[in-house]
Amino acid sequence: MQVLATSDGQPVAYHIHPGSGADQTGLRQVDPDLPEGSVLYTDAGYTDYVQEDVFAEATGSEQHTARRGNSKRPNVPARAFLIRHFRHGIETCFSGLLDRFAKRMHATSAASVALTIALFVSVHALDRFGL
Numbered sequence: 001m002q003v004l005a006t007s008d009g010q011p012v013a014y015h016i017h018p019g020s021g022a023d024q025t026g027l028r029q030v031d032p033d034l035p036e037g038s039v040l041y042t043d044a045g046y047t048d049y050v051q052e053d054v055f056a057e058a059t060g061s062e063q064h065t066a067r068r069g070n071s072k073r074p075n076v077p078a079r080a081f082l083i084r085h086f087r088h089g090i091e092t093c094f095s096g097l098l099d100r101f102a103k104r105m106h107a108t109s110a111a112s113v114a115l116t117i118a119l120f121v122s123v124h125a126l127d128r129f130g131l
Contacts, residue, residue, distance in 0.1 A: 005093040007086050010128050036060035041086045044068050
């Protein structure tokens with residue numbers, strides 16, 4: 001599951017895809033619809049230099065990805081700090097989502113799994129808004 005969240009942990013979009021799929025594949029399926037000039041912070045699993053360039057050109061926004069030590073495009077220390085700082089919001093969001101999930105889910109079809117996940121995300125979002 002891919003989740004886009006604000007820097008304070010409010011989920012704004014999500015996409016459900018098979019766990020066997022790569023993170024970049026799931027991110028390509030999400031329509032971020034971000035305001036121009038926004039920054040999308042991602043972890044090292046989303047490293048795809050071509051995709052980052054296409055995203056910046058097509059949306060007018062930037063994707064700042066955490067980098068591994070052997071990266072072809074290493075981050076300067078200031079950007080690495082900002083990535084760690086703002087990634088905290090998505091980690092908080094995902095932790096809150098996982099806390100709401102049942103320990104076991106009895107689902108009879110893929111559609112029922114998707115519906116259950118959609119309901120958990122919606123309830124979490126409403127709770128974060130204070131409703």
